[in-house]
Amino acid sequence: MPTPIPPILEVRNLVKRFKKVTAVDGIDFAIRPGICFGLLGPNGAGKTTALEVIEDIIPATAGEILFNGRPHSPAFREEIGIQFQHTTLLNFLSVRETLVAFRDLYRETESIDDLVEICNLGEILNHRNDRISGGQAQRLMLALALVNKPILLFLDEPSTGLDPQARHHLWEIVRHIKGKGKTIVLTTHSMDEAEYLCDEIAIMDHGKIIARGSPAELIRRYCAGPVIILPRSHVHIPLERLPLPYREVDGNLEITTERINTGLETLLTLGIDLAEMTVHSPDLEDVFLNLTGRKLRT
Amino acid sequence: MSWKRIWAMFKARNYEFFRDTAAFGWNFLFPFLIIAGFGIIFGGRDFADFKVGVFPLPVPASAPIIADSLADTNLPPKFVTTSHLEFIGFPTLEQGMEKLQHHKIDFLVQLDAPGPRYWLLETSPKGYIVERLFQAAFLPDDGDFGRKETVAGREIRYIDWLFPGILAMNMMFSALWGVGYIIVRYRKNGVLKRLKATPLTAFEYLTAQALSRFFLLIFTLVAVWIGADLLFSFEVAGSYLDLLIVFSLGGLSLTSIGLLLAARGTSEEFASGALNFLAWPMMFLSEVWFSLEGAPQWVRDFAQLLPLTPLLRAARKIMNDGASLMEVGGDCLILIAFTLFCLVLSAALFSWNE
Numbered sequence A: 001m002p003t004p005i006p007p008i009l010e011v012r013n014l015v016k017r018f019k020k021v022t023a024v025d026g027i028d029f030a031i032r033p034g035i036c037f038g039l040l041g042p043n044g045a046g047k048t049t050a051l052e053v054i055e056d057i058i059p060a061t062a063g064e065i066l067f068n069g070r071p072h073s074p075a076f077r078e079e080i081g082i083q084f085q086h087t088t089l090l091n092f093l094s095v096r097e098t099l100v101a102f103r104d105l106y107r108e109t110e111s112i113d114d115l116v117e118i119c120n121l122g123e124i125l126n127h128r129n130d131r132i133s134g135g136q137a138q139r140l141m142l143a144l145a146l147v148n149k150p151i152l153l154f155l156d157e158p159s160t161g162l163d164p165q166a167r168h169h170l171w172e173i174v175r176h177i178k179g180k181g182k183t184i185v186l187t188t189h190s191m192d193e194a195e196y197l198c199d200e201i202a203i204m205d206h207g208k209i210i211a212r213g214s215p216a217e218l219i220r221r222y223c224a225g226p227v228i229i230l231p232r233s234h235v236h237i238p239l240e241r242l243p244l245p246y247r248e249v250d251g252n253l254e255i256t257t258e259r260i261n262t263g264l265e266t267l268l269t270l271g272i273d274l275a276e277m278t279v280h281s282p283d284l285e286d287v288f289l290n291l292t293g294r295k296l297r298t
Numbered sequence B: 001m002s003w004k005r006i007w008a009m010f011k012a013r014n015y016e017f018f019r020d021t022a023a024f025g026w027n028f029l030f031p032f033l034i035i036a037g038f039g040i041i042f043g044g045r046d047f048a049d050f051k052v053g054v055f056p057l058p059v060p061a062s063a064p065i066i067a068d069s070l071a072d073t074n075l076p077p078k079f080v081t082t083s084h085l086e087f088i089g090f091p092t093l094e095q096g097m098e099k100l101q102h103h104k105i106d107f108l109v110q111l112d113a114p115g116p117r118y119w120l121l122e123t124s125p126k127g128y129i130v131e132r133l134f135q136a137a138f139l140p141d142d143g144d145f146g147r148k149e150t151v152a153g154r155e156i157r158y159i160d161w162l163f164p165g166i167l168a169m170n171m172m173f174s175a176l177w178g179v180g181y182i183i184v185r186y187r188k189n190g191v192l193k194r195l196k197a198t199p200l201t202a203f204e205y206l207t208a209q210a211l212s213r214f215f216l217l218i219f220t221l222v223a224v225w226i227g228a229d230l231l232f233s234f235e236v237a238g239s240y241l242d243l244l245i246v247f248s249l250g251g252l253s254l255t256s257i258g259l260l261l262a263a264r265g266t267s268e269e270f271a272s273g274a275l276n277f278l279a280w281p282m283m284f285l286s287e288v289w290f291s292l293e294g295a296p297q298w299v300r301d302f303a304q305l306l307p308l309t310p311l312l313r314a315a316r317k318i319m320n321d322g323a324s325l326m327e328v329g330g331d332c333l334i335l336i337a338f339t340l341f342c343l344v345l346s347a348a349l350f351s352w353n354e
Helices: A048-056 A095-103 A114-116 A134-146 A164-179 A191-197 A217-221 A260-269 A284-292 B003-019 B021-042 B093-101 B125-136 B158-189 B193-195 B202-232 B239-260 B268-285 B295-303 B306-319 B329-350
Strands: A010-018 A021-031 A035-038 A063-066 A082-085 A152-156 A183-189 A200-207 A210-212 A227-231 A248-249 A252-256 A278-280 B048-054 B063-065 B085-089 B105-108
Touching: A010 A048, A021 A048, A021 A134, A021 A200, A021 A210, A021 A252, A021 B158, A035 A048, A035 A191, A035 A260, A048 A183, A082 A134, A082 B105, A095 A114, A095 A134, A095 B003, A095 B125, A114 A164, A134 A164, A164 A183, A164 A191, A183 A191, A200 A217, A200 A284, A210 A217, A210 A284, A210 B021, A217 A284, A227 A260, A248 B021, A248 B239, A278 B093, B003 B021, B021 B202, B048 B093, B048 B125, B093 B105, B105 B125, B158 B193, B158 B268, B158 B306, B202 B239, B202 B329, B239 B268, B268 B295, B268 B306, B306 B329
Parallel strands: A035 A183, A035 A200, A082 A152, A152 A183, B048 B085, B048 B105
Antiparallel strands: A010 A021, A010 A063, A200 A210, A227 A252, A227 A278, A248 A252, B063 B085
């Protein structure tokens, strides 16, 4: 029997309270090395607070955090990389000078040339920090998080505020980093981002983890199957004759089926016009909706 | 402690300072303008002139009047030729009274009255002095007024006395705002939080900030000194090296106050208020502009608690009186103790993100 791989990071019953507000309410999870683990949840769910407690930026109220099986030690900061959601870079420094300044804070470091290549910073290397775009700044932040060759990388909402092109560019960089065997913990409220980047996800709401698993597992567990969406006016049979579960939403019929082929065959047999049909595959948004009754993006 | 990390932060802060052209320029321009302004306004003179309004004269209101042109008036000649009196002409009594009531002049005399007729504000000390001068001008010269002795040696110009004060004041503003305000701003906008995520310790960060500011203070001091010296040829009776040591100790003590103020807090408004609360008493009570001789004892005692006081006292003793470093050793020790106290306290209280 193979020996199980010990988790690189383990969080046990973590609690963080701010006066009367409990931002993180007893969360537990363990992360295997080499995966991308996502904390998914709406704004205010407690993701960033949880991450900052785990990063040792703010103290925990209760609970235990183990890095490679041990509590935080001074060496922890040498081995992790952090990209914060909101931060400002030192003014009047160029991108290169910023990279060099942060590199000099660590013992073991990545070469500046490699960072520039990984994060695609070549064109802005001599630009000043306050004269680069939001996407470029995010890539620089990511480079700073990688400057010490971290084995564990924390990314807090890394693509927030970026346009679609810049977001996809960043995702490709994160996948490339993951491909190098680094463990990544990221928070996001974007289901696309979570599905695209994460191997495992913990869905957070009101400071608690309400579901955990791979994106596919979560969808399988909490969603019934694909949904066929038809304009209600195109269905000319009495709805009681529909042998599939359905609901009426905004003038449409949403018909759930476990298997798309079987579902479509059933509808065609009933003589229903499928010309304006759309099919929606369940995603993490549906998982969250089914778990909480609310949409993730509200 | 890692000197590599301290050096990295030291360099980063210096880049910021030298590239922020507006702030950089102001650091030099501010003391230079004040020194140049005072030099031009007062030259080598004492600034305690007394202003005497005279009327009626066919001149525009508030016109300066040359004393010689008053020789044929009813003013006693001895009064007209008294040093440090400045005569200002007015066409009418009303125009002169308006200035007198607003303390723009100290004394007002009517020239066409048969006997001496004058006005002054009963509560004005300068008015009182001018009145006594005016009355004394009518006395005969043969009184026994004692024997006059002239002070031997080099006369210290007001600008020579003021110069160390301006330099120290600039140092104070630069140290307090350049450290205190900047760190609070960094805490507010998340720069400190980003640094906390690295192995950099609070002590290393504060040391880098203190050293960077110290370097910039001394750099500014030397540059302003050279520029001002070209204009006014200041004389240093003591040793330049001793003076540099005293200013260095003063710079460190003022920087350490900035660090202490910046130990906590994220409100730039509060930081600015607190810095002003510290800076203004130092500016007025540490004898930057004027001596506290004759001020109430408690004011003078309080002034001793401010680090600008020993800095200025020592600097002036070296520059104006030629004192040695040993002779100002007590002040140096106060500055060192002040620095250590503030540094230790600020390191203990420092928070990256609270």
